[in-house]
Amino acid sequence: MRVPRGALLTAGVLGLVLVLVGNRYGYHRDELYFIEAGHHPAPGQPDQPMLVPLLAAAWHAITGGHLWAFRILPAVAAALTALVAALTCRVLGGTTRHQTAAAILTAVTSIVPGTGHLFSTTAFDLLGTATTVWLLLRALQHPSVARWLLVGVAAGITSEVKVLVLTVLACCAVGLVVAGPRRPLLTAGPWLAATVTALLAAPFLIWQARHGWPMREITANIAAGGSTSSADRAAVVPLSFLMVGPLLSIPFVAGLIHLWRRPQLRWLTIAYAVFLAFVVVTGGKAYYPAGFFPAALAAGTMPTLDWLDARHRTRLAAAVLAISSIPTAAFSLPLAPPGSPVFEMATAVNPDTAETVGWPAYVETIREVSRALPDRDNAIVLTRNYGEAGMISLARRESDADRELLPPAYSVHNGYGEWGPPPADSTTVMLIGTFGRIYPDPLTTELQTMFDRCDLVARLETPDGVDNDEDGAPVHVCRGLVQPWDEAWPGMRRLG
Structure with missing residues (x-):
């Protein structure tokens, strides 16, 4: 499967930047926890599945404890997320230019580099969920047993990072039932995908059931503001747009509208809306919907870029995007000296940054x-x-x-x-x-x-x-x- 050279270059630059700043500040609390958790193998633990802790412990040993090297894997995950956006744009009918633009827009959001800097569940969950949505679009567009099997494998592996992807799939199912296409749901493919997902998610879910579902208490604690990244329910929607980026919210919204206007893709806009409502009602974190961001931005590049081309404003928009990426980088990456005014502003937006010092x-x-x-x-x-x-x-x-x-x-x-x-x-x-x-x-x-x-x-x-x-x-x-x-x-x- 060919990927435009512009998208490959974008992913490479993003990954390189993240590696270069990987040694800035220090470990995050969660990284310290994951490394130790990986030395206690089990089907699960109270707050999460075990895939990321096992990966963190193994990779930390392989890299010899060098922080910049330890953070190579989340940097790769962020770079791959940008490539998935380009591939999603291709499935949606985008040209090579659209695909490259989708990779660029995804790479300069606040959430992708911000999470790609830390060895966190979010970096890998974002990649896994975005990949699952892309594969789901492919399977619906050109159904085959192999493509549905890939959906199940991607979702199942992602569920061993965070079970949030199961809710994403449930919301996608709601969108398909409401808006169609419904015919694929009557074939064996989706049920094969669901079976594979369930089998791969089973170890953690069984562990949770045997231990009385401790994640329910953790979820309630998050909703009550117990986490550094918890947010008031009223702030979830504004913060989710902030994680896309103020300027990038324009193609993001354009993408949701573009999907809505196409009957065969309307289900994806509905799925995002249902999931966003779920996060608000349950008191989840504002970044939970991020798995939908690459698909929405991929859809938004087409009408946005075409509109700019028609008015000969593409170069101006590119310049504005480049300039706006500077504060985004300052707030999402460990660039400012700790304690400086820029650092203080960055930690006000992203409190997790302060937890690495x-x-x-x-x-x-x-x-x-x-x-x-x-x-x-x-x-x-x-x-x-x-x-x-x-x-x-x-x-x-x-x-x-x-x-x-x-x-x-x-x-x-x-x-x-x-x-x-x-x-x-x-x-x-x-x-x-x-x-x-x-x-x-x-x-x-x-x-x-x-x-x-x-x-x-x-x-x-x-x-x-x-x-x-x-x-x-x-x-x-x-x-x-x-x-x-x-x-x-x-x-x-x-x-x-």
Whole structure:
């Protein structure tokens, strides 16, 4: 399948830029968590399937712990997403110019480079969902068993990144039932695709069912604002347009209108609208609809580019797009110095950026506390979120000196809570408390009553005056365990 050279060049430039900035700032909390989670193989964990954690742990080992190399895979995922937009444009009837334009528009959205910078589930989910939509369009246009099988494989693999793709497919089914074409739904192809998807998604779904569906509690926590990237329901639609980009929202909306005006493609506009309503009603994150963005932009390039050609304004539009890409890059990529005014504006739009700053300083604080412990051999680190535990776990994995100096890390948060409590003889605890949107200050009653004594010995401080969820988190040293770990652990665990 040939791809226009312009689209290939666009994808290559995007991937190269992401690799070049891959070493900026530092790890994100989720990246630290994924690396450790991959060392605890299971069919699933409370907050997500296991494909990305397993990939993160393996790739981190292969790349030798170099951050820029670790982030090559999400950069490749972002580049491939731009190519998928071009391929989607071809299925929709776009010319070579339209396909190249679709790749360019997708590459300069806020969401694609922003997620492609981090080893996150979102980067791979965006690629997988966009690919599933493209393959679905192909299967509906020229049905065959092989094409429907590819839809099922793509959706099934993506479901092991995030189960959100299953909701996307359900919304596509609604669109097809409402607007057609309905005839393909009566053939064996879609049911084959659904069967393959279900088989590939089954390990995680069965794990969730056997553990009481913990993702329901996590979803409720997100809707209540418990995540850094949570958004008010009223802000979901405006923020989703912001993730496309203010200027790019024009071809994006034009694409949805273009799809609506074509009876055989109207179902895709309906599917997007239904999914967007689902996210608003359930209190999901504003970037959840991003899997539809490449298809909508691919559709929008055709009327937009044709309109510009008719008025001889293509070069002007290209210049405006290039200029508008500068603030987009500044806000979505780690370019500005931490603590600078541009950095502050960027983190106001994308708070996750601030969560990549400060981890080496946090580890050094824990080293200093650990050096002062006379009973370090029986000590552990207990944290209130998985990022803090992940930073200790990674430091111990990467350095023999830290393996000797830093106590092993445990956490009550999500997957860490699933992996079990500390050993029974761990009666000295370096307790790292997290504040802000996730857990309250002071320590919760459960932890206050677990020890005879807790002394505040330090606080995590983020360099350069960066304000994030770790800044100011207290470090206590607690002794005198009141209740055995295996009895206390179930009540201490937190999902969110």
